Amino acid sequence: MYSSVNTLWVLLGAALVFLMQAGFAMCEAGFTRAKNTGNILMKNLMDFCIGTPTYWILGFGLMFASSGAIIGGFDPFVLGDYSAILPAGVPLFAYLIFQTVFCATSATIVSGSMAERTKFLSYCLYSFCISAFIYPISGHWIWGGGWLAQMGFHDFAGSTAVHMVGGVCACIGAYILGPRIGKYDKDGKPRAILGHNLSLGALGVFILWFCWFGFNGCSTVAMEGDDVLVSAGLIFVTTNMAPAVASIVTMVYTWIRYKKPDVGMTLNAALAGLVAITAGCDVVTPAGAAIIGICAGLILPISINFFDSVVKIDDPVGAISVHGVCGAMGTLLTGLFSTSEGLFYGHGAHFFLVQCIGVFSTIVWAVVTITIVFLVIKHTIGLRVSAEEELKGLDVTEHGLPTAYGGFTFAYDDTPFDNALVTGDVPAGEAIPVEFAPVSAEQTSSDGVKITKIDILCKMERFDALKKAMFDIGITGMTATNIMGCGEQHGNVEGYFRGAKVEATMLPRLQVSIVVCKLPVSLVVNTAKKVLYTGHYGDGKIFISNVENVVKVRTGEQGYDALQDDIK
Numbered sequence: 297m298y299s300s301v302n303t304l305w306v307l308l309g310a311a312l313v314f315l316m317q318a319g320f321a322m323c324e325a326g327f328t329r330a331k332n333t334g335n336i337l338m339k340n341l342m343d344f345c346i347g348t349p350t351y352w353i354l355g356f357g358l359m360f361a362s363s364g365a366i367i368g369g370f371d372p373f374v375l376g377d378y379s380a381i382l383p384a385g386v387p388l389f390a391y392l393i394f395q396t397v398f399c400a401t402s403a404t405i406v407s408g409s410m411a412e413r414t415k416f417l418s419y420c421l422y423s424f425c426i427s428a429f430i431y432p433i434s435g436h437w438i439w440g441g442g443w444l445a446q447m448g449f450h451d452f453a454g455s456t457a458v459h460m461v462g463g464v465c466a467c468i469g470a471y472i473l474g475p476r477i478g479k480y481d482k483d484g485k486p487r488a489i490l491g492h493n494l495s496l497g498a499l500g501v502f503i504l505w506f507c508w509f510g511f512n513g514c515s516t517v518a519m520e521g522d523d524v525l526v527s528a529g530l531i532f533v534t535t536n537m538a539p540a541v542a543s544i545v546t547m548v549y550t551w552i553r554y555k556k557p558d559v560g561m562t563l564n565a566a567l568a569g570l571v572a573i574t575a576g577c578d579v580v581t582p583a584g585a586a587i588i589g590i591c592a593g594l595i596l597p598i599s600i601n602f603f604d605s606v607v608k609i610d611d612p613v614g615a616i617s618v619h620g621v622c623g624a625m626g627t628l629l630t631g632l633f634s635t636s637e638g639l640f641y642g643h644g645a646h647f648f649l650v651q652c653i654g655v656f657s658t659i660v661w662a663v664v665t666i667t668i669v670f671l672v673i674k675h676t677i678g679l680r681v682s683a684e685e686e687l688k689g690l691d692v693t694e695h696g697l698p699t700a701y702g703g704f705t706f707a708y709d710d711t712p713f714d715n716a717l718v719t720g721d722v723p724a725g726e727a728i729p730v731e732f733a734p735v736s737a738e739q740t741s742s743d744g745v746k747i748t749k750i751d752i753l754c755k756m757e758r759f760d761a762l763k764k765a766m767f768d769i770g771i772t773g774m775t776a777t778n779i780m781g782c783g784e785q786h787g788n789v790e791g792y793f794r795g796a797k798v799e800a801t802m803l804p805r806l807q808v809s810i811v812v813c814k815l816p817v818s819l820v821v822n823t824a825k826k827v828l829y830t831g832h833y834g835d836g837k838i839f840i841s842n843v844e845n846v847v848k849v850r851t852g853e854q855g856y857d858a859l860q861d862d863i864k
Contacts, residue, residue, distance in 0.1 A: 303390050309513070316511065334697040348396055465666040475609075476610050572589070576633060746842070747812075748817050749809065753806070765827045
């Protein structure tokens with residue numbers, strides 16, 4: 297007999313967990329660069345869209361079709377009898393959608409750590425594999441009556457089953473991909489690559505925190521009976537306590553270590569606390585949840601620094617530490633702080649050892665399977681985009697989307713640039729013809745010294761290379777301005793949006809202005825041409841004009857003297 301209360305509770309949980317996709321999308325988009333925003337949003341959408349039919353056709357059966365020790369069974373389209381595993385009063389389809397959104401959550405975790413350099417097709421393929429068998433089989437061990445469940449392993453809402461599996465896959469993927477261009481300097485020291493929109497990142501964290509009440513609270517899969525009501529209230533309290541305490545601890549930690557409270561790290565700490573409490577939210581006290589939050593708040597910044605600086609795995613959003621490390625830690629701490637079985641409550645070490653075995657075996661499963669998937673993809677269709685595509689951004693190269701922020705201007709991308717990474721691939725004889733116009737007659741400033749202004753229009757992704765080249769030849773100052781413009785081609789058709797062609801008649805560019813009086817103009821021009829040339833439309837233009845005079849406001853010096861550096 298079905299229960300309307302229990303069914304509505306499960307469906308409410310499914311809706312809230314589905315909304316977590318929006319939270320992940322906002323976090324990942326905000327913590328990465330603007331040129332990859334559309335790509336990240338597309339990936340988070342496709343995680344759910346690919347995962348839904350995949351889990352229906354393959355995953356649910358592998359997870360729940362039987363109570364075998366290793367695997368459930370093969371039941372395409374969920375046609376079998378699942379009455380033995382259904383929660384009391386909950387129909388099959390309600391439970392199916394509830395489990396589907398959990399599967400999609402595990403798959404979407406991976407996108408953050410592999411952001412900004414992964415091929416979209418490759419992403420779709422490994423997302424399919426996670427939903428088809430990686431998550432369902434380990435999920436069967438834990439929730440489907442498999443060998444870990446038979447041992448008494450406890451992971452109430454998925455610190456290990458969902459988050460750690462996603463975090464481990466994220467770690468392997470980021471390692472195989474390698475770091476983003478410019479993440480590490482020549483000495484191997486990490487360089488901060490700032491996200492473009494902290495507001496989006498913060499919004500994503502608050503959405504996830506809100507939805508986590510459904511992720512954990514609705515995992516009771518029932519709301520009938522006094523015991524369940526008490527348990528649900530406890531779950532909401534512990535689910536809220538851990539992230540709050542974790543955020544405070546990380547804020548204080550970064551304040552002490554870096555002399556300022558780190559905004560991005562503190563936002564991540566909230567998610568770390570949520571992930572850590574998910575395994576034991578139903579069996580720990582509020583005090584236990586606070587201790588788990590303290591541990592998450594301390595471990596998170598240490599873990600992020602470890603992966604960033606020691607192991608040198610580039611994780612743009614901290615997914616490895618938030619989901620992988622804190623997911624494992626929270627599951628292990630459940631073995632210590634569970635009021636019914638925990639070691640610290642006088643119940644012996646057996647339960648804690650079971651938790652250790654469960655975490656270790658799930659890590660091994662995820663590492664082995666996802667490594668095989670990634671290596672097969674890497675050696676067939678390829679896993680990573682080219683260096684030139686990465687520098688331009690995945691929005692335009694993977695989706696034909698000029699920008700995810702039409703009508704808005706953003707600061708240039710200052711990724712350190714290696715000239716060897718992107719070179720002109722069109723021989724000079726085959727390149728689009730370039731016409732030269734003679735420069736006007738020389739004109740001197742009031743003190744008799746010739747002063748020349750050189751305006752260079754270039755692509756944003758080429759600016760760092762241009763800047764370094766100018767400094768190398770002795771240029772000591774320049775001005776860079778974000779502009780919009782087009783040449784004779786009047787922009788170009790970059791792709792489609794909702795079926796309509798997008799004609800980018802005004803494209804984002806940088807205007808770099810340099811004034812010289814000592815260096816030969818030809819040296820500056822030839823250096824700029826060498827750095828910017830590819831032979832394609834959009835390489836830029838260089839405008840040369842004479843300057844009548846220059847006045848330094850601070851000293852009143854004019855002409856040649858005004859351009860000299862007097863810093864001692």
